Amino acid sequence: xxxxxxxxxxxxxxxxxxxxxxxxxxxxxxxxxxxxxxxxxxxxxxxxxxxxxxxxxxxxxxxxxxxxxxxxxxxxxxxxxxxxxxxxxxxxxxxxxxxxxxxxxxxxxxxxxxxxxxxxxxxxxxxxxxxxxxxxxxxxxxxxxxxxxxxxxxxxxxxxxxxxxxxxxxxxxxxxxxxxxxxxxxxxxxxxxxxxxxxxxxxxxxxxxxxxxxxxxxxxxxxxxxxxxxxxxxxxxxxxxxxxxxxxxxxxxxxxxxxxxxxxxxxxxxxxxxxxxxxxxxxxxxxxxxxxxxxxxxxxxxxxxxxxxx
Ligand SMILES: Nc1ncnc2c1ncn2[C@@H]1O[C@H](COP(=O)(O)OP(=O)(O)O)[C@@H](O)[C@H]1O
Ligand SMILES: [Mg+2]
Numbered sequence: 303x304x305x306x307x308x309x310x311x312x313x314x315x316x317x318x319x320x321x322x323x324x325x326x327x328x329x330x331x332x333x334x335x336x337x338x339x340x341x342x343x344x345x346x347x348x349x350x351x352x353x354x355x356x357x358x359x360x361x362x363x364x365x366x367x368x369x370x371x372x373x374x375x376x377x378x379x380x381x382x383x384x385x386x387x388x389x390x391x392x393x394x395x396x397x398x399x400x401x402x403x404x405x406x407x408x409x410x411x412x413x414x415x416x417x418x419x420x421x422x423x424x425x426x427x428x429x430x431x432x433x434x435x436x437x438x439x440x441x442x443x444x445x446x447x448x449x450x451x452x453x454x455x456x457x458x459x460x461x462x463x464x465x466x467x468x469x470x471x472x473x474x475x476x477x478x479x480x481x482x483x484x485x486x487x488x489x490x491x492x493x494x495x496x497x498x499x500x501x502x503x504x505x506x507x508x509x510x511x512x513x514x515x516x517x518x519x520x521x522x523x524x525x526x527x528x529x530x531x532x533x534x535x536x537x538x539x540x541x542x543x544x545x546x547x548x549x550x551x552x553x554x555x556x557x558x559x560x561x562x563x564x565x566x567x568x569x570x571x572x573x574x575x576x577x578x579x580x581x582x583x584x585x586x587x588x589x590x591x592x593x594x595x596x597x598x599x600x601x602x603x604x605x606x607x608x609x610x611x612x
Contacts, residue, residue: 308604308608308611310344310345310346310347311345311347312611313346313347313348313367313368313607313610313611314347314366314367314368315347315348315349315365315366315367316341316346316347316348316349316366316367316368316369316370316607317348317349317351317357317360317365317366317368317369317370318334318337318338318341318348318349318350318351318369318370318372319334319351319353319354319357319369319370319371319372319373319380319385320333320334320335320337320338320350320351320352320372320373321334321352321353321373322352322353322354322373322375322378322379322380323353323377323378324373324374324375324376324377324378324380324381325375325377325456325458326374326375326455326456327375329374329522329581329583330372330373330374330375330380331352332583333372333374333581333582333583333586334350334372334582335350336582336583336584336599337370337372337582337603338350340599340600340602340603340604341370341603341604341607343600344600344603344604346607348370349365349366353373353378354373354378354379354380354384354385354388357369357385358388361388361389361392361394366394367394367395368394368395368396368607368610369389369394369395369396369397370396370397370603370606370607371385371396371397371398371579372579372582373385373579374455374579374580374581375455375456376408376453376454376455380579381404381407381408381455381577381578381579382404382405382408382453383400383401383402383404383405383408385404386398386399386400386401386404387401395610395611395612396610397557397558397606397607397609397610398556398557398558398559398578398579398606399553399554399555399556399557399559399578400554400556402554403553403554403555403556403576403578404555404578406553406554407553407555407559407575407576407577407578408453408578409452409453409481409482410450410452410453410484410574410575411427411429411452411482411484412452413553413575413576414427414484416552416553417549417552417553417573420548420552422545422548422549422552422573423545423570423571423572423573424572424573424574425486425487425488425489425564425572425574426443426486426487427443427484427485427486427487428442428443428484428485429452429482429483429484430449430473430476430482430483430484430485431482431483432477436469436470436473436485437466437469439485440463440466440469440485443485443486443487444487445463445464445465445466445488446462446463446464446488446490447462447463447485447486447487447488448460448461448462448463448485448486448487448488449461449463449469449472449473449475449476449483449484449485449486450476450483450484450486451476451479451480451481451482451483452481452482452483452484453479453480453481453482454479455577456518456521456522457516457517457518457521458479458518459475459476459478459479460476460517461475461476462488462514462515463488489564489565489566489572490566490567491564491565491566491567492508492510492533492564492565493508493509493510493511493515493516493562493563493564493565494506494507494508494509494533494534494542494562494563494564494565495507495509495560495561495562495563495587496542496543496546496560496561496563496591497558497559497560497580497587497588497591497592498546498547498550498555498558498559498560498561499558499588499592499597499602499605499606500557500558500605500609501547503543503544503546503547504588504591504592504594504595505531505532505533505539505591505594505595506531506532506533506534506539506542506543506546506563506591507529507530507531507532507533507587507590507591508529508530508531508533508534509527509528509529509587510527510528510529510530511524511527512524512526512527512528529587529590531590531591531594532594534565538569541571542563542565542571545563545571545573546561546563546573549561549573549576550576553576555576555578556609557606557609557610558588558606558609559576559577559578559579559580560576560577560580560587560588561573561574561575561576561577562574562575562577582603584599588602589602
């Protein structure tokens, strides 16, 4: 991006793409409404669009100059590279990662394969197929483990397993979701999520759920999760930020996103996953972290969009 002062008119007509058909539709609608308002308050000609088929009509009619994508989740194609491919074929700029980064980040197994090939730390894992001997798999990792579908979000289909007799039920739950499954070494320690904005890593957020871990309930229902930002003191914070930027680039991600990281009792960091279109409600993690840096919500939204000017 050049140093030229950007005016609202430079963006042209912006489609704020939200909603869609994924299980995260409702959260996406709240994120989308907040993004839309922030852009309109800054004088941008922005229009809310619900789902990819509606967007496609607008693209064919040459109605939009760029897209702010705030669809969350896999199903419906918003966060997994499908939308990104569609927009590439129309030569319409869009926020966030491209086809490769979006597709890789949606698949936890492939993400880990890339990180491991570069020596970046992520919990040890086993890819599970339906019918595999899960007890044998758990013995190779050692209990406790966590079992998850490879391509879901919002902690759905995830179970932490502390004894062998609970393995089958955990696999059955994960197998109820499409795609592959993985069993990971459970990291006992503290949890962080770290936003990336352009080339910059924002302060980490330490997540302290009142319950046992950051499950669906803690993410969307409970209001007693504590968020500490920045999550670490100076040298460790710097270490985590450096790791996160490497991990983000390794997956081919760009624009903005958020990486989940665990830290064990010895202070070792483990990368969990990348979110390429994370929540943007007023309570979401990326706005919280940006605010800590003095970047208010409107400015954050503006900067994410400004990245599409190239
Ligand atoms: N290997 C792990 N060790 C400890 N906790 C984990 C591990 N993997 C996931 N978790 C917990 O489960 C939550 C959801 O897992 P994550 O991999 O981020 O998937 P998603 O957010 O896409 O559902 C994390 O926020 C964390 O609380
Ligand atoms: Mg996560």
